[in-house]
Amino acid sequence: MRSRHFILDVCAFLLLTLFVPPCAADEGGRAPQGQAAKGAGLVTVDFRVIGTTGAPILDLKPAEISLKIGGRQRDVQSLDLVQLGGVRVAADGTALAPLAPPFASNHPADRGRTVILILDDESILPNREQPVRDAVGALLDNLSGRDMVSLLVISRGKIEAGPTTRHDGIRTVVGKFVGQASQSETVDDAACRTQRAIGAIQRIMASFSGGAPTTIVFISGGLTSPVSGGAIVSKSLGAGATACEIRRNLFDDTAAAANKSSADLYTAYLPPDVRSGTAAAGEAGVETLAGVAGNALIRLSGSFKAEMARVVRETSAYYLASFEPDAAERTGAAARVELRVTRDNVKVRARSEVSIAKGVDASADAKVPSPRDMLRVATVYRDLPIRAVAYAARDAGDKDLKLVVMFEPFEANLPFAAAAVGLFDGKGKLITWIAQPADLGGRRVMAALTVPIGSYRVRVAATDGSGRAGTIDQNLTVELEKGDPPVLMSALVLGAPIQQGFAPRLLYEAETSALGYFEVYGVPKTAAVTATIEIAQSASGAAVATAPARVSPPRDDGRRIVLGEIPIGSLRPGDHLVRVVVSVDGKPVGRVVRTLRKAGQ
Numbered sequence: 001m002r003s004r005h006f007i008l009d010v011c012a013f014l015l016l017t018l019f020v021p022p023c024a025a026d027e028g029g030r031a032p033q034g035q036a037a038k039g040a041g042l043v044t045v046d047f048r049v050i051g052t053t054g055a056p057i058l059d060l061k062p063a064e065i066s067l068k069i070g071g072r073q074r075d076v077q078s079l080d081l082v083q084l085g086g087v088r089v090a091a092d093g094t095a096l097a098p099l100a101p102p103f104a105s106n107h108p109a110d111r112g113r114t115v116i117l118i119l120d121d122e123s124i125l126p127n128r129e130q131p132v133r134d135a136v137g138a139l140l141d142n143l144s145g146r147d148m149v150s151l152l153v154i155s156r157g158k159i160e161a162g163p164t165t166r167h168d169g170i171r172t173v174v175g176k177f178v179g180q181a182s183q184s185e186t187v188d189d190a191a192c193r194t195q196r197a198i199g200a201i202q203r204i205m206a207s208f209s210g211g212a213p214t215t216i217v218f219i220s221g222g223l224t225s226p227v228s229g230g231a232i233v234s235k236s237l238g239a240g241a242t243a244c245e246i247r248r249n250l251f252d253d254t255a256a257a258a259n260k261s262s263a264d265l266y267t268a269y270l271p272p273d274v275r276s277g278t279a280a281a282g283e284a285g286v287e288t289l290a291g292v293a294g295n296a297l298i299r300l301s302g303s304f305k306a307e308m309a310r311v312v313r314e315t316s317a318y319y320l321a322s323f324e325p326d327a328a329e330r331t332g333a334a335a336r337v338e339l340r341v342t343r344d345n346v347k348v349r350a351r352s353e354v355s356i357a358k359g360v361d362a363s364a365d366a367k368v369p370s371p372r373d374m375l376r377v378a379t380v381y382r383d384l385p386i387r388a389v390a391y392a393a394r395d396a397g398d399k400d401l402k403l404v405v406m407f408e409p410f411e412a413n414l415p416f417a418a419a420a421v422g423l424f425d426g427k428g429k430l431i432t433w434i435a436q437p438a439d440l441g442g443r444r445v446m447a448a449l450t451v452p453i454g455s456y457r458v459r460v461a462a463t464d465g466s467g468r469a470g471t472i473d474q475n476l477t478v479e480l481e482k483g484d485p486p487v488l489m490s491a492l493v494l495g496a497p498i499q500q501g502f503a504p505r506l507l508y509e510a511e512t513s514a515l516g517y518f519e520v521y522g523v524p525k526t527a528a529v530t531a532t533i534e535i536a537q538s539a540s541g542a543a544v545a546t547a548p549a550r551v552s553p554p555r556d557d558g559r560r561i562v563l564g565e566i567p568i569g570s571l572r573p574g575d576h577l578v579r580v581v582v583s584v585d586g587k588p589v590g591r592v593v594r595t596l597r598k599a600g601q
Contacts, residue, residue: 042077042322043357045069046213046262047339047350049319054310056317057346058083067321068338069354074323082108083317084144099145099538099575100165102494102595103506104460104474105387106380107410112146112165113315114214115139116204117174119153120197123221123282124179124270131270131300132219136174138305139217140167142312145575145595154200155180163475181221192244194224194285198254201265205257214263215315219300221270222282223289226251246285255292259352265293266311270300294349325356332358371420372434374461374471381461384470385410387506388460392478393490393519397557398450401478405433405447406504407460409470416440419462421447426455444504453479483582483590486522492580492594493517497565509599512569516549516578518562518592523584525554533564533580535571539593545571549580573598 045067049057062076105111117136124132143149149170150162161173182189201218226248258265267290269283290297298307321339329335332355339350374381388407395402405421419435433447445462460472481489495504495515502515516533523529529551534543549564564580579593 042324043354044320044322045337045339045350045354046318046320047348048213048264048315048317049341049343050314050347050349052345054314056314057343058317060319060341060343062321064342065321066338066340066342067323068336069323069325070329070335071338076321077324078320078322080108080320080322081317082111082320084111084113084146084315099577099595101146102575102597103387103389104458104472105385106382106470106472107385107387108320108382110146110387112144112148113312114163115143115147115149116214116216117149117151117170118197118200118204118216118218119151119174119177120193120218120220120223121153121155121177121180122193123181123197123223124219125181125183125221125273126179128181128221128270128273129177129179131304132177132179133174135219135268135298135300135304135308137171138308139311140170142309143167152200152204153177154197179221187224188244190222190282191224191246194246195244195250197223198250198289202254202257205254205261205263205265213315213318214261215311216258216263216265217268217311218265218289219268219270220282220286221272223285224282225284225288251288251292254289255294256352258293259350262351264295264315264349265289266295266298267293268298268300268304268307294347329356330358331356368463368467369469371418371461371463371469372432374469375420375422375430375432375459379471380473381469381471384462384464384468386460386462386470386472388458388472388474389506390458390474390476391491391493392480394480394521395557400450400452401480403449403451403478405449405458405460406444406506407447407462407472408444408506409462409464411464412443414464414466415443416445416462417465419445419447419460421449422459422461423449423451424457424459444506446504451478480521481518481590481592487582487584487589488521489582489590489592490519490521492578492592494578494594494596507597507599508568512567513565514568514578514596516562516564516566516580516594518580520551520560520562520582521558523554523558523560525558527584528586529560530583530586531562531564531580532583533566533578535566535568535596536577536579538577539579541577544576568596568598571598 049060051057058081060079062079065076065079067074067076119132145165148163148165149167151160151170151173153160161170164170197220201216204216224246226246267286269286287297298304334353334355337350337352337354339348341348386407386409388405390403390405392401392403409416419440421433423431431449431451433449435445439445455475455477458474458476463469481491483489493504495502495517496508496511497513497515508514520529531549531551533547533549535545536543545566547564547566549562552561554560562580562582576596576598577593578596579591581588581591583589
């Protein structure tokens with residue numbers, strides 16, 4: 001298949017221009033990061049423990065936990081701490097912009113937060129949007145590049161942006177946000193609006209039921225509160241119409257939904273602008289919502305940016321407590337969770353119930369789903385930890401692009417037994433790639449597909465010889481990198497030199513050098529092309545290491561291949577930005593970037 005040429009050209013370039021052997025088979029490596037897979041019979045409960053300063057407690061011991069499931073005390077078989085990345089800080093203490101994740105992964109240590117921003121635009125007057133933009137900006141400033149963010153505008157009834165780790169896209173959408181509130185809103189109108197807003201929150205929570213902890217930030221200019229004594233506020237809509245009722249249980253049901261979905265709901269209130277004569281209304285409603293969620297109300301006035309930073313700090317870590325249920329409990333039903341810790345002056349947040357999956361008949365062979373079957377279901381499989389990355393390039397004369405998806409298991413000595421990759425386009429059409437035995441001979445697997453330019457959801461599915469299954473889902477835009485017209489570039493592929501050859505890399509461990517490879521299109525054959533490869537802390541930050549890259553003569557189709565090597569042995573563990581600046585006849589015309597992760601963070 002022609003699409004395989006994208007990776008194979010790396011080897012060809014090394015062979016033809018640097019006079020070294022072609023790509024070496026590199027299947028060594030150390031043991032995987034993180035713990036081994038737990039026993040298949042264990043069930044996990046996630047929870048957070050927050051100290052008096054608002055920071056998560058990170059040294060909890062199993063002996064400090066009391067766990068009841070379905071009213072029965074349980075032994076905690078294992079306790080794992082999952083820490084989520086926060087804002088990166090430079091040596092001088094200033095905050096750095098988050099980097100894009102170097103790869104997608106289904107391992108808890110590699111997952112960031114899932115953050116849902118909900119804007120109650122019908123409660124925010126036009127010309128009052130700036131505090132909202134500032135609040136969202138302050139929140140994004142404190143997130144890491146691993147955090148997946150979505151934005152829902154209630155009047156639009158759909159996700160306006162995301163889910164994405166590219167937070168600048170969220171900023172752009174919020175920058176165009178316009179309040180839709182009316183100066184003449186009646187009490188009845190406010191009641192119906194309150195129902196719509198809380199209904200949206202509950203639906204979002206339900207969509208994340210059973211998943212990893214989710215952070216929801218709801219921003220509103222006010223909600224109708226339930227009247228004491230069980231009274232209601234309603235709107236008379238005429239014969240046969242449904243009244244808008246604001247009862248206490250509307251808010252209590254929101255708290256119950258949050259407990260079931262393990263969502264942390266934070267409520268931010270935009271006070272009225274007294275100077276403009278706007279009437280104060282709706283503060284009691286948002287206070288009620290914040291109260292049932294168990295979080296203090298954030299007022300978008302004064303030093304509210306510190307409060308948005310607190311949201312990120314409080315959600316930066318959580319625990320997974322595992323227990324083993326009895327065979328009779330494995331019915332697929334939900335069981336009540338009661339979790340407490342014996343440590344003083346801490347706040348515990350845990351979901352109120354957990355589902356215990358049906359057991360497998362030990363007398364029958366347990367059927368492991370095939371990777372092909374796993375492509376077509378919504379179930380997330382995490383027993384087999386895997387990581388994956390995708391690269392886009394093109395062949396001469398092709399309208400479509402070639403996409404290479406590279407993935408590997410965390411365990412270096414346990415290769416995949418079967419694997420598949422699926423791309424879902426905006427209409428749900430599925431393009432599949434199924435691994436053949438020859439594709440699975442080494443640790444890293446490369447899937448090659450030819451697809452039109454556009455947005456896709458990519459799912460990687462794999463199993464190993466022990467029957468474990470793993471999946472990764474990632475939203476991806478398949479397109480070329482754009483320089484000054486007419487210059488275009490492929491994605492940057494990272495690797496390492498090995499046995500005088502090129503070995504692709506997703507994670508760097510003991511390597512002392514990194515290689516970066518990509519292709520340049522659209523440059524006249526007579527032009528002089530040069531490139532410099534750099535390591536930096538951010539897109540605009542100064543380079544901490546730099547080296548010239550080799551640029552091949554133009555091929556028959558005009559494309560040039562760029563390859564650069566840079567030392568990384570002295571880099572600290574963590575994420576670093578690799579960027580390559582391309583110049584034509586001495587003038588910079590574009591650059592490509594990729595995040596490099598060095599193990600040990």
